[in-house]
């Protein structure tokens with residue numbers, strides 16, 4: 001265990017664990033409190049697209065962070081793999097957006113023009129090329145598409161397993177089944193009331209995803225958060241069935257190295273409802289079958305749900321009361337944003353608290 005200042009992290013998802021790793025590397029004594037299982041919520045459910053091209057189309061702080069985090073990803077994965085000795089499915093293969101009407105095509109072109117202005121590159125693809133490079137894709141009625149070479153994917157479940165391993169190696173205390181109910185900042189330190197008693201630390205970072213806002217923080221309360229439920233559907237398929245991310249409207253298809261072809265995702269404001277709704281899953285299957293007709297004849301092998309951490313924006317860094325830091329509100333891009341979040345918050349805590 002490090003002799004550095006003690007930092008408590010509430011929430012053991014990709015955000016909490018990535019930041020714990022970076023803080024431990026800087027010499028802090030870090031404890032992660034997780035109310036359930038490390039990485040068992042949104043960071044388990046997330047598809048794992050690393051896709052500024054699919055997600056960002058205007059200049060903003062979030063876009064800057066997304067582009068920066070995408071740039072950091074290869075080194076983040078390389079370092080995790082080297083330090084943990086575990087493998088991580090990380091594919092830098094790009095994404096194609098498809099248009100099946102003139103209107104869809106003009107939406108794609110307008111967006112690409114805006115993206116070019118913020119440094120997101122894409123190029124036009126004609127239907128003949130789609131037929132050659134994406135042989136499973138429906139070409140009937142296809143008007144064209146745009147290819148985004150910078151988009152990629154990672155398997156977030158493997159990232160979280162590797163993060164737990166590297167955190168343990170550096171002496172991070174990973175405390176599972178131990179929810180934090182409240183945090184009180186008394187100036188020089190913070191007191192946490194957990195399911196198993198009281199703990200103190202020099203400072204605390206709240207990274208509890210969709211649950212963050214329900215933690216009672218004093219003297220200054222923190223911004224609200226809310227779950228945005230998403231269903232995903234998976235098909236076990238031969239490799240190269242989907243050789244890049246394929247998108248059409250709000251539907252995306254992507255294939256992990258394991259062969260699991262994932263189709264996403266619904267966007268539902270229904271609270272923490274963990275039920276898998278067969279109706280919602282079948283809408284996803286229909287949308288997938290439109291893009292890849294052979295899937296109409298194929299039965300999904302998996303369906304699951306997760307809760308994106310919604311809030312009124314991304315909360316990143318020192319909160320109004322001095323020893324509380326926030327890292328939540330990543331919504332649909334928390335897997336993508338993990339490296340930059342961890343680097344930024346760890347650097348800010350180091351600067352404020354003074355360990356290296």
Ligand SMILES: Cc1cc2nc3c(=O)[nH]c(=O)nc-3n(C[C@H](O)[C@H](O)[C@H](O)COP(=O)(O)OP(=O)(O)OC[C@H]3O[C@@H](n4cnc5c(N)ncnc54)[C@H](O)[C@@H]3O)c2cc1C
Pocket residue numbers: 010011012013014015016033034035036037038039040041042043044045046047048049050178179180181207208209210211212215228229230231232264265305306307308309327328330331332333334335336337
């Ligand atoms: C269907 C779906 C598809 C997605 N696809 C993508 C994608 O393609 N690309 C992408 O970048 N992002 C995607 N996301 C979003 C991404 O998964 C999230 O933004 C990211 O996982 C958030 O990570 P987190 O660590 O903040 O939250 P979580 O992984 O939810 O972790 C928060 C943790 O805090 C714990 N916790 C809560 N309350 C407490 C408490 N009081 N005390 C202790 N622990 C607590 C929880 O149990 C949980 O484990 C998707 C999400 C969903 C649901």
